[in-house]
Amino acid sequence: MVHGHGARADLAGGLDDLPKRPIARKTLARVARLYRPYRTALITVAGIILISAVLQVAAPLLIRQIIDVAIPNADRRLLVWLTGGMIGIAAISGGLSLGTNYLNTRTGLTVMEDLRLAVYSHLQKLPxxxxxxxxxxxxxxRISSDVASTQLMLTDTLGTLISSSVIVIASVIAMLVISWELSLVALVTVPIFAGAMLSVGRKRRALTRETQRTLSDLTSRTGETLSVSGVILSKTFGREADQLDQFRENSSRLTVLSLRQAMTGQTFFVVMQTFFTMAPAIVWLIGGYILTG
Structure with missing residues (x-):
C-alpha cells in the first residue's frame, strides 16, 4: 500500500528532477496580445508609476536640504516649507498608489475574463x-486553476515590475547626485543579489509548473473516480482501497510541492532583508569616515 512517502522522498532531495524550461518568447507574445486592447490603461499606470517614483526620490532630497540648510541656518520658514513638502509627497503618493492598484486590478481581471472566454471558445471548436x-x-x-494562477502576474507582478524598474533608475540617479562615493558602495552588491534572485526565480517557476501539473492530476482523478460511472466501476470491482491510495499519493505530492514552492528562496530573502536592514549603518559608517577625513 502506498501512503505518499515516495512523493516526499522524491521531492526532498532538491529540484534537479523538475523541468526548468525557460518562458518561450511565443508565450510572452501571446500575453502581450492579451494586453493590447488595454494600452490606454497601461500607459496611464506607467505614467502614475513614473510620477510616484519621482516623488519617492524627491523625499530624500528634501531631507538633505533640511539637514544641510534649514537646521544649520535656523531657517524656520524653509524648514516649514520642506517638511510640508514631505507631508504633501506622502499624501499624493498614497493617492497615486491607490489609483495604480485599482487600474492594475481592473485591467488584470478584465484580461483574465478575456483569457477564460478565449480558452472556452477554443475548446468548443476542437474535434x-x-x-x-x-x-x-x-x-x-485549465479553465479554472491555471487561468486563475495567472491573475497574480496580471494584477500584481507586472505593475510591481514596472514600478520597481522606474524607482531603481530614479533612485540611482538621485544617489549619484547626492554622493557618488556612497552610491558605489551601495550598488556594488546589486549584481550579487540580482543573480541570486534569478536563480530563485527559475527554481520557483519549475516548482509552480510541477505543482499545477500535480493539481491537474488530482482534479482529474477526483472527477473520474467520483462521477456516477466511476463510483459504479469502483464498487463493482472493489477498487476503493486502491483509488484511495492513489489519491493519497497525489495529495501528498501536491502538499510537498506547495510547501517547497512557498519556502524556496525564503533563506535568500531573509538574508537580503537582514543585509538591507544593516546597510544604512554601513553607509553611515563610510560616510562618517569620508566627512571626517
Missing part, C-alpha cells in the same frame, strides 16, 4: 477526438 483522449479534470483545471 470530438480531442475530448476522448483528454481527461475532463485536465480541462477543468
Amino acid at each position: 470530438l477526438s480531442f475530448f476522448t483522449s483528454t481527461r475532463t479534470g485536465d480541462l477543468q483545471t
Whole structure:
C-alpha cells in the first residue's frame, strides 16, 4: 500500500528532477496580445508609476536640504516649507498608489475574463477526438486553476515590475547626485543579489509548473473516480482501497510541492532583508569616515 512517502522522498532531495524550461518568447507574445486592447490603461499606470517614483526620490532630497540648510541656518520658514513638502509627497503618493492598484486590478481581471472566454471558445471548436483522449479534470483545471494562477502576474507582478524598474533608475540617479562615493558602495552588491534572485526565480517557476501539473492530476482523478460511472466501476470491482491510495499519493505530492514552492528562496530573502536592514549603518559608517577625513 502506498501512503505518499515516495512523493516526499522524491521531492526532498532538491529540484534537479523538475523541468526548468525557460518562458518561450511565443508565450510572452501571446500575453502581450492579451494586453493590447488595454494600452490606454497601461500607459496611464506607467505614467502614475513614473510620477510616484519621482516623488519617492524627491523625499530624500528634501531631507538633505533640511539637514544641510534649514537646521544649520535656523531657517524656520524653509524648514516649514520642506517638511510640508514631505507631508504633501506622502499624501499624493498614497493617492497615486491607490489609483495604480485599482487600474492594475481592473485591467488584470478584465484580461483574465478575456483569457477564460478565449480558452472556452477554443475548446468548443476542437474535434470530438480531442475530448476522448483528454481527461475532463485536465480541462477543468485549465479553465479554472491555471487561468486563475495567472491573475497574480496580471494584477500584481507586472505593475510591481514596472514600478520597481522606474524607482531603481530614479533612485540611482538621485544617489549619484547626492554622493557618488556612497552610491558605489551601495550598488556594488546589486549584481550579487540580482543573480541570486534569478536563480530563485527559475527554481520557483519549475516548482509552480510541477505543482499545477500535480493539481491537474488530482482534479482529474477526483472527477473520474467520483462521477456516477466511476463510483459504479469502483464498487463493482472493489477498487476503493486502491483509488484511495492513489489519491493519497497525489495529495501528498501536491502538499510537498506547495510547501517547497512557498519556502524556496525564503533563506535568500531573509538574508537580503537582514543585509538591507544593516546597510544604512554601513553607509553611515563610510560616510562618517569620508566627512571626517
